[in-house]
Amino acid sequence: MENYLNMGIKAVIEEFPEIESILTDYDIGCGPCMVGTCLLKDIVSIHSLPKPDEKELMERISGVIINGSDSGKVNPENKTNKSISYSGPMQKLVDEHTLIKRWLALIPRVVEYIDLKTQSGKHIINDGIDMIRSYADKFHHAKEEDILFKYFDESKEIIQVMYKDHTKARALVQNMIKALESENKEQLSENLLTYMDLLKQHIQKEDEILYPWIDRELNETKLVEMDAKFIEADKESGIAEKKYEDMINDLEKLIP
Numbered sequence: 486m487e488n489y490l491n492m493g494i495k496a497v498i499e500e501f502p503e504i505e506s507i508l509t510d511y512d513i514g515c516g517p518c519m520v521g522t523c524l525l526k527d528i529v530s531i532h533s534l535p536k537p538d539e540k541e542l543m544e545r546i547s548g549v550i551i552n553g554s555d556s557g558k559v560n561p562e563n564k565t566n567k568s569i570s571y572s573g574p575m576q577k578l579v580d581e582h583t584l585i586k587r588w589l590a591l592i593p594r595v596v597e598y599i600d601l602k603t604q605s606g607k608h609i610i611n612d613g614i615d616m617i618r619s620y621a622d623k624f625h626h627a628k629e630e631d632i633l634f635k636y637f638d639e640s641k642e643i644i645q646v647m648y649k650d651h652t653k654a655r656a657l658v659q660n661m662i663k664a665l666e667s668e669n670k671e672q673l674s675e676n677l678l679t680y681m682d683l684l685k686q687h688i689q690k691e692d693e694i695l696y697p698w699i700d701r702e703l704n705e706t707k708l709v710e711m712d713a714k715f716i717e718a719d720k721e722s723g724i725a726e727k728k729y730e731d732m733i734n735d736l737e738k739l740i741p
């Protein structure tokens with residue numbers, strides 16, 4: 486068992502496929518979302534399950550590894566409590582996600598109704614792309630990459646997964662710009678919808694896994710220091726959140 490705890494999760498799942506669905510029972514999505522080099526023991530500690538859940542999960546995993554069978558028993562009383570309380574700087578990032586999620590929620594309707602032959606249609610897409618580049622990327626992702634991740638060993642898988650998502654998102658934005666320039670509605674829709682899926686999953690990983698983990702890892706002094714750095718970065722970015730709030734409010738009224 487000790488050997489498996491120190492093994493990368495993908496390798497463990499490859500040898501014991503049942504473990505992927507056991508992890509899913511505890512809202513741990515290692516199969517689809519992780520690069521796979523994270524150790525089994527780290528996966529358990531990163532997710533910080535309530536103690537009874539953690540005990541049950543480990544019993545089920547060792548049951549599969551040692552006895553070849555999963556007890557499959559999920560004690561409903563042990564169900565994970567989803568309400569998370571964040572430190573000040575993490576709450577700030579979660580709040581920024583809320584505005585980004587409002588734009589993501591509008592994307593399917595934008596894709597359905599958009600007419601790239603009209604100035605107003607192009608204007609909506611230009612505003613949406615500006616929100617992604619300026620607010621989601623320059624304002625929000627930059628704080629994560631230039632400040633937040635720097636408090637950790639950036640080769641850690643949990644950080645690497647987030648970097649990879651940011652890189653994929655930037656490539657999709659480049660595709661959107663090209664599609665808009667060539668008035669290729671199909672290509673634009675495809676990239677907008679792929680971006681929406683990617684960012685929804687990315688935000689969920691950060692809200693539910695990364696930020697709570699960071700709050701457990703950093704002491705109060707570091708969090709206060711980070712908060713000050715966030716305020717400074719917001720000022721330096723020159724980006725006014727209000728502009729994007731207004732834009733989303735208007736768009737929600739236009740395509741309810």
Ligand SMILES: [Fe+2]
Pocket residue numbers: 626629647651687691
């Ligand atoms: Fe991120």
Ligand SMILES: [Fe+2]
Pocket residue numbers: 578582625626629688691
């Ligand atoms: Fe984020």
